[in-house]
Amino acid sequence: MLEEIVGSVWHRFITQRADSHYPEAIVYLEDIRHIVSVFFRALGGEGGLRVENSTESKNHSRRTILERIAGVGHKVQYAWRDEEALKLPESIAIFPTQQLNKDLYLWLVALSAVELNEDNREYKNWITRNQYRTREALAIWPGLMPRYQQLVEAHLKQRYQASDLPKDEAAQEVIICNALNDPMALVDLHYAKRPPQPVPLWLHPSPEKYEFQGGTAPQDPDIEEGAQSKKDQQKQQTRKSGNREDMVEGNDGLISFRLESLWSWAEYSKVDRTSTDDDDDDAMRTAEDMDNITVAQDSETTASKIKLDLDLPSSDYDDIVLGDGIPLDEWDYKKQYLQKDHCRLQVMMSRDAEPIALPEHLQQQVKKIRRQFEVLKPQRHWESRQQDGMEIDLESYINFLADRKHHGVQSDMPIYRELRNKTRDMSCLLLADLSLSTDAHINNHSRVIDVIRDSLFLFSEALSVTGDRFALHGFSSRNRSHIRFYKIKNFDEKYDDSVRGFIQAARPGYYTRLGAAIRYASSLLEAEASSQKLLLIFTDGKPNDLDKYEGRYGIEDTRMAVLEAEKKGLRPFCITIDEEAENYLPYLFGSKSFVVIQDANELPKKLPQLYLRLTSGV
Secondary structure, X not given: OHHHHHHHHHHHHHHHHHOOOOHHHOEEHHHHHHHHHHHHHHOOOOOOOEEEEOEEEEOOOOOOHHHHHHOOOOEEEOEEEOOOEEEEOOEEOOOOOHHHHHHHHHHHHHHHHOOOOOOOHHHOOHHHHHHHHXXXXXXXXXXXXXXXXXXXXXXXXXXXXXXXXXXXXXXXXXXXXXXXXXXXXXXXXXXXXXXXXXXXXXXXXXXXXXXXXXXXXXXXXXXXXXXXXXXXXXXXXXXXXXXXXXXXXXOXXXXXXXXXXXXXXXXXXXXXXXXXXXXXXXXXXXHHHOOEEXXXXXXXXXXXXXXXXXXXXXXXXXXXXXXXXXXXXXXXXXXXXXEEEEEEEEEEEOOOOOOOOOOHHHHHHHHHHHHHHHHHOOEEEEEEEEOOOXXXXXXXXXXXXXXXXXXXXXXXXXXXXXEEXXXXXXXXXXXXXXXXXXXXXXXXXXXXXXXHHHHHHHHHHHHHHHOOEEEEEEEEEEEOOEEEEEEEEOOOOOOOHHHHHHXXXXXXXXXXXXXXXXXXXXXXXXXXXXXXXXXXXXXXXXXXXXXXXXXXXXXXXXXXXXXXXXXXXXXXXXXXXXXXXXXXXXXXXXXXXXXXXXXXXXXXHHHHHHHHHHHOOO
């Protein structure tokens, strides 16, 4: 016990003495993520890139004696950019003031926004690449010069003095300091026994090519994803570098052992340690302790983790297929062109749908919603100054007599009025995401799919009062050749018990190929003759599918589908319960064309109110 206390005290003491950071001035990326995102896009950075934490890289440069004793300083987080994301350190506490640490974040963002031709041999060197980015950033945005000078001045005070280093390392240090002070200086970095000290003002010398986050490892379509709510899912705190390897079969190789090391029969216990199903096992904690995570795809499955209804069902039990399938285009952002007929969408209808009445638990809400939507119901009103009508318009007739007396009468002067219905020229298509994630529980009593059904019920009851034309559809996908588009209600169908049955029959499907679903829904809405056309999209997460639709590819295709819908005169509007939606929805739909529902239970009540607000001026 005493040894543990002494060891703990010693560890805290030596760690604090060795740590050169300033915890009291720390700035976390999570706190300024929104500012960083806006700043990056304001500087011309690609809108499709997400901002996320970078991985830790090993630091092989010289460390102090205290750092080696305490075991710190051997890892560092750099900033860099790839095709998917802008990666920044999880936190910065390098400088003694929060303002300087925040300025460092903004400076790294500015460097990342500068385009660089990686094939140019002139910029093959780590230093010359960062010098070029620095020169361009200061030339394009000269207002950054004061901040950059302050950062350089503060950082140079923290670096090793060249006189304290061996000759070869001292030469490197002089070159780096000159490059920081003068981005135009010509440099020629020579070999040294140890690499130079990290430069936090520059981007990563050689970013890792393969990495993944704990929650986004390669997906197996047979693993249940909706087993728990998003709030209960554990999130990895820091990103890990990763690599892929082939699964080791264990059938080959040579093993050597000493005979006396064999256990006796009494000592042997047959326990499979290759897979642990213990409820107390904390897999996330284990992952956090690992520096590098290797994944491999195994051909075997674990029966206890398979959700049987994820496999494509037999046609005798699957939903009813309507038609032969519809080819759809898809945007490839890397090649910057629209791939013709790249996807295939299959219109389907639930096989198990039976006519039902409105569920009892919604009866009270429906009465209130109906009263609120009565204001949008078509009202009869008089139209004056008509050529023909039910009766004479007295004001127009008096004006006619006055004009005739003064010999200024017109033979075609309208003097009648007509009683007409005031109609709303509005069509709305609601597209609901029915992917597997909607099977997740939001509390002990209901799942996301249950909330979606209730929302569709209340939404339909509200619009049936207004008389607006509306359609309801759902979608999910398995790959680009298998996009399932569920017909719940067409524009020309009457909302009745049969439609309610289709709403009740909606169930979680597979994945979320959002771009294809938006394109087909847009074609249906475009065919409407109404002057106002609203495309409401409900989703609970990012676009994704089994193939390359993950990440930026899916984001860019969805954005292109939204732009195509707007060119057709439609108004796309997204409703989501994804807590991280504000990181990507502004890029997809614009800052004023989406809403995040923080509490999924509130969706049924807020959806009709949202529609009322969006169409009140129609």
